[in-house]
Amino acid sequence: MGPTEQPRSQGKDWNAQILRVRNHRDEAAFAALFSHFAPRIKGFLIKSGASGTMAEECAQETMITLWHKAHLFDPSRASAATWIFTIARNKKIDAFRRAARPEPEDLPWGPEPEPEAADALALSQETEHLATALNALPEKQRDIVKRAYYGDLTHSELAEETGLPLGTIKSRIRLALDRLRQTLNEPVK
Amino acid sequence: MTVKHLLNEQLLMGYAAGILPEAFDLVVASHLSLSDESRAMLGGYEAVGGVVMEETESVEMGAHALESVMARIKSGKEITEKPAVRATRPGVLPEPLQEYVGGDVDKIKWRPLGGGVKQAILPTSGKAQARLLLIPAGVAVPDHGHRGTELTLVLQGSFSDEVDRFSRGDIEIADEDLNHQPVAGPEADCICLAATDAPLRFNSLIPRLLQPIFRI
Structure with missing residues (x-):
């Protein structure tokens, strides 16, 4: 990130950080993602009715899933915030319902x-x-x-x-x- | 295949937000498996969710949360994520529904409702209820209204009512204002997945008496 970087491109930077985690298991990139997203996930989950403890645990699990599933991240399908939101949402449902929720079939994305x-x-x-x-x-x-x-x-x-x-x-x-x-x-x- | 009747904004947003009861989630996930357009629309509403999450006031994580997460990652114990759902068993029932039934249509445990109509209630948590319905070709389901919202997704054949004709992949959203009598098309027995958040209200005496027995 240089001084010429426009603030509007920030969303794209998060994409790049996830790709660094995906391609290089980059812990610094992960730490940056963590400090930006984990507190927002926690805040979102508390607003959604989760207790502080549950929100903390779901936010941590969301970030662990981000690490393990980084290879599934495709910036042409979803932005970083969108993708992380869907992981956090599924964690929330699993926690509330104690069961995996129905997900649509995966599409045969081309090679x-x-x-x-x-x-x-x-x-x-x-x-x-x-x-x-x-x-x-x-x-x-x-x-x-x-x-x-x-x-x-x-x-x-x-x-x-x-x-x-x-x-x-x-x-x-x-x-x-x-x-x-x-x-x-x-x-x- | 072009699916004509899609989800409305509330349902797409509700599914994207993860706030629907399980029975509705099941109908929506099954419909999404059959409609690219609805799936693309879902992407839009998930993007709104990402924006809302970004705009929500953040709450500080516990002390050492990052260290604890890194330790959990490195312990390698938590790679128990369920595999992505794939359409490995193409059939009449979309994959998310096959998970509930334990296979395709041949695995459905039908119970007769009279007049050749059959149903199978699926196990879901929460107040809304999901069930599969089989209506023989050309047969009408008793005229009924709804106390809440009823979602009906066509999986095989078709049905027609006062609103329109619905075929595979189409979803009908019926609320309290709609009083309808669906009739299965002549081409095949109609199989539907329906979810209701309140019991149906039948308009003739006999089905109303049967309602507590059949749980419809």
Whole structure:
């Protein structure tokens, strides 16, 4: 990281740190990821109703899984924050339910030694747009979106539209779809 | 195969957030196995989850948490992660559902409901209930309403109701406002996976009396 690094590229740096863990079992990169993500995972889990002890344990387990599963990380499919979020979410469900939750079938991702850099970049930019869009929401709506993820909505709030800017999320979805079709060698419509 | 009826925002977000009851998770995971479009949409909602996690106020980890984690990693004891789910046994039932049934359709333990309709309740925790339904080709399920939300995923054949025609991979989301009488298409027996977060409400007396017996 040099002084010319733009703050907006931070998300991409986390991707690079995971790749360092993946490729070189780099402990310094892991420590950097730990100090950024573990307290956020813990905070998120406490908001989701976990006790301090449970949140601490799930956050630690999430980071251990990150180490062991780093080879499955593909920055053209998910950004670092997205990927870590899904690991933490599954740990939370397992802890609450004491059983693994149903996961969809794994797709036959094509043989590709390295994910395409352009895909990874486009995805990481879209994820940043998503963050910007979320922060641009009026306070009340932003609060509803957040609490939806904490599992902390009343029945009537759940039924309401969240007001998430669909344009933003749709372009993120579009990218994922194109990527899927590319991998499955189908023509992109 | 193009799946026409997809999940709504609340369900995708709920699955991405991990806040749905197990029975709903099972229906959503099975649907995702059959629809690339829904899977791509899920990716979007998971990205929102990542952003929300990033924006949540952090809580300091315990003293020496990192050292403890490194020690656990180096002990090598915790590589008990379940392997990624793969579609190694392609069949009528998507893989996540095969886990619950213990195999494909031939392993389902059907119980008759009358009129040729059969069901098999799947073991899930929480308040919502999941079950497989078999409706013989051309047969109608008793007219019913819902007290809560009912998700129905078609796995084989098709059914039609007041809303539309639903075939493999399609999901119908019915809430309290929908009173419907699904009829299986003539091409094959219709097999569905359904989840309800409250018991169904049948509109004629006899099925209502049978309800406590059949737990539908």
